[in-house]
Amino acid sequence: xxxxxxxxxxxxxxxxxxxxxxxxxxxxxxxxxxxxxxxxxxxxxxxxxxxxxxxxxxxxxxxxxxxxxxxxxxxxxxxxxxxxxxxxxxxxxxxxxxxxxxxxxxxxxxxxxxxxxxxxxxxxxxxxxxxxxxxxxxxxxxxxxxxxxxxxxxxxxxxxxxxxxxxxxxxxxxxxxxxxxxxxxxxxxxxxxxxxxxxxxxxxxxxxxxxxxxxxxxxxxxxxxxxxxxxxxxxxxxxxxxxxxxxxxxxxxxxxxxxx
Amino acid sequence: xxxxxxxxxxxxxxxxxxxxxxxxxxxxxxxxxxxxxxxxxxxxxxxxxxxxxxxxxxxxxxxxxxxxxxxxxxxxxxxxxxxxxxxxxxxxxxxxxxxxxxxxxxxxxxxxxxxxxxxxxxxxxxxxxxxxxxxxxxxxxxxxxxxxxxxxxxxxxxxxxxxxxxxxxxxxxxxxxxxxxxxxxxxxxxxxxxxxxxxxxxxxxxxxxxxxxxxxxxxxxxxxxxxxxxxxxxxxxxxxxxxxxxxxxxxxxxxxxxxx
Numbered sequence: 001x002x003x004x005x006x007x008x009x010x011x012x013x014x015x016x017x018x019x020x021x022x023x024x025x026x027x028x029x030x031x032x033x034x035x036x037x038x039x040x041x042x043x044x045x046x047x048x049x050x051x052x053x054x055x056x057x058x059x060x061x062x063x064x065x066x067x068x069x070x071x072x073x074x075x076x077x078x079x080x081x082x083x084x085x086x087x088x089x090x091x092x093x094x095x096x097x098x099x100x101x102x103x104x105x106x107x108x109x110x111x112x113x114x115x116x117x118x119x120x121x122x123x124x125x126x127x128x129x130x131x132x133x134x135x136x137x138x139x140x141x142x143x144x145x146x147x148x149x150x151x152x153x154x155x156x157x158x159x160x161x162x163x164x165x166x167x168x169x170x171x172x173x174x175x176x177x178x179x180x181x182x183x184x185x186x187x188x189x190x191x192x193x194x195x196x197x198x199x200x201x202x203x204x205x206x207x208x209x210x211x212x213x214x215x216x217x218x219x220x221x222x223x224x225x226x227x228x229x230x231x232x233x234x235x236x237x238x239x240x241x242x243x244x245x246x247x248x249x250x251x252x253x254x255x256x257x258x259x260x
Numbered sequence: 261x262x263x264x265x266x267x268x269x270x271x272x273x274x275x276x277x278x279x280x281x282x283x284x285x286x287x288x289x290x291x292x293x294x295x296x297x298x299x300x301x302x303x304x305x306x307x308x309x310x311x312x313x314x315x316x317x318x319x320x321x322x323x324x325x326x327x328x329x330x331x332x333x334x335x336x337x338x339x340x341x342x343x344x345x346x347x348x349x350x351x352x353x354x355x356x357x358x359x360x361x362x363x364x365x366x367x368x369x370x371x372x373x374x375x376x377x378x379x380x381x382x383x384x385x386x387x388x389x390x391x392x393x394x395x396x397x398x399x400x401x402x403x404x405x406x407x408x409x410x411x412x413x414x415x416x417x418x419x420x421x422x423x424x425x426x427x428x429x430x431x432x433x434x435x436x437x438x439x440x441x442x443x444x445x446x447x448x449x450x451x452x453x454x455x456x457x458x459x460x461x462x463x464x465x466x467x468x469x470x471x472x473x474x475x476x477x478x479x480x481x482x483x484x485x486x487x488x489x490x491x492x493x494x495x496x497x498x499x500x501x502x503x504x505x506x507x508x509x510x511x512x513x514x515x516x517x518x519x520x
Contacts, residue, residue: 048307048374049339055461055469079309081375086470089458111387113505114308115341123505127371127453156518163517169510184520189506193387198349201315209315210346225508238520240510245373245383246449248485250429250500257423258416260444260498 005070006032006161009096009125011083012104013117015041016061016075020103023146024135025071027153028100029161033070035096037087039117040075044106046117048124051078056086080121088128098161099125102135103153105144109136109174109227110192110216113241119172123243126170131160133170138231139177149175152184152236172239174231182234189239190226191219265330266292266421269356269385271343272364273377275301276321276335280363283406284395285331287413288360289421293330295356297347299377300335304366306377308384311338316346340381348388358421359385362395363413365404369396369434369487370452370476373501379432383503386430391420393430398491399437409435412444412496432499434491442494449499450486451479 008028012021016038028034040059056078064073074091076083084099104118113119118134125132135153137144156173165171172189175181197214218228227237254260268288272281276298288294300319316338324333334351336343344359364378373379378394385392395413397404416433425431432449435441457474478488487497514520 042312045310045312046307047309047341047380049309050305050307050375050472052302052305052472055463055471056458057467057469081307082472085457085472090460090470111503114383114387114503115310120307123374127374159518165517166510166513169507169514171514184518186511186515186518186520188508188511189504191504197345198316200350203315207317209317210350211315212310212312212342212345238514238518240507240514241505242507242510243371243374243505244449244451245501245503245505247429247500247502248448250426251446251448253426254429254431254498254500255446257425258419258444258446258498260446 006097007092007094008032008034009087009092009099010034010036011038011080011101011121013039013043013046013080014105015039018105019142020105020146023150024100024103024153027150028157030069035087035092036073037083037091038075039080039083040077043079043117045115046079046120047115048081048120049079051082056082080117081124084121084124096130098157099130099132100135100157103146103149104136105142106140107136107138107174108134108172109231109237110190110218113172113189122170126168127243131165133157133160133173135173137175137177145178148181152181168242168244170241172241173236174227175236176231176234179234181236184236184238185230186238187226187230190228192216192228193219266357267352267354268292268294269347269352269359270294270296271298271340271361271381273299273303273306273340274365275299278365279402280365280406283410284360284363284413287410288417290329295347295352296333297343297351298335299340299343300337303339303377305375306339306380307375308341308380309339311342316342340377341384344381344384356390358417359390359392360395360417363406363409364396365402366400367396367398367434368394368432369491369497370450370478373432373449382430386428387503391425393417393420393433395433397435397437405438408441412441428502428504430501432501433496434487435496436491436494439494441496444496444498445490446498447485447487447490450488452476452488453479
């Protein structure tokens, strides 16, 4: 049995001030060395974006560090993936035993994985060989009630710390909002798409501009093997995710159409 | 046979001024209606990031539209994915027959797909059901010589226009730089990782800051089924890519470790 204190990396995409990351840290084990390295403000929908030219700075937040726990709180003026990379390069004492991201204010179910900064950080840590889990609550509000998800956060984090995860597999966990959670379903991400994606405005000079909006539509609403089926029914969902988007089983088909 | 003029959406992540996108458009068929909707400046490594709160504006560039071809050039003050989404919402006359992105100044081989804005746009179009191809040249310079890649750009674009691509499959094409291209290999993305990712600096006030750097290391350099094997040997590579990062074959394993 490993008696060393676990090292836990925590990040998110809502920024270090968001209540979700503070609730997440409260649910982590007392015997761990916890390093929070989170964006200095909201970075929703930043996917796996990197900061390429802007200087990145690390800012310490001793005012966030409670007495009696080994918590180190730092913010970075970058994306969630910047936070993971910079934590590994310049902050952490060793490769962490787990990376947890969230708890996101809002859903990352269905095809939201593609855009999610919460999951961008998880996928980054996964590529670095770190067992990684993203947590999201289906409530965008900064006043969201995370209390009913914390038991599962604690349990899943503990089990991943104990068991690890397979090579190139990380987890995307979503919690229903404002309900008692009926259970946990391990499923696939629902195939889904967005509608009505922009609202059009006219500025005082007569020029048009656009703001993003829209609804996520479940393409197969009766498929009970997917996250978008179970979340509205009061269940939390776990989706195994891989960073590897290459699709080798399609190589013969592509060779055929390209003669290559 | 479909006698309608093809509609082609073109974007990139280096911005509308980058030579690579102008060379790409020159390689497209004369009988097509071409819509270039590209970022108004460099957006490298923006992955699938979305602009959430900043108003998006579309700027026309009639000065870029040559006589005698049906080319419509527009820039957007957002990410590559914003360009695709906004093109679909507010610009294109119908769903395009193909989306092409690039030609990127720099490699998108190995695990670069994760961070690439060029491929973010391709993956977005793919989720919308559009056959989509990203093109990249292994030369970051703005003076890069794209001439040797244009024959293959033309050929691959034509074949994808003629044959389409399977559901949720898009293509990531990379070209070697400064060499005669020996052929085209359809392969998997090499498992790979980055080293030495940040350089540390001290500003005039004594505060540290960081800029990203680093090298992409091929984890399996002898695997001739991968892009990073063939590119240094003078071959262009095609990798089939899927937007779907969910990994349903891992569900039983995850259920087992989580008891869920």
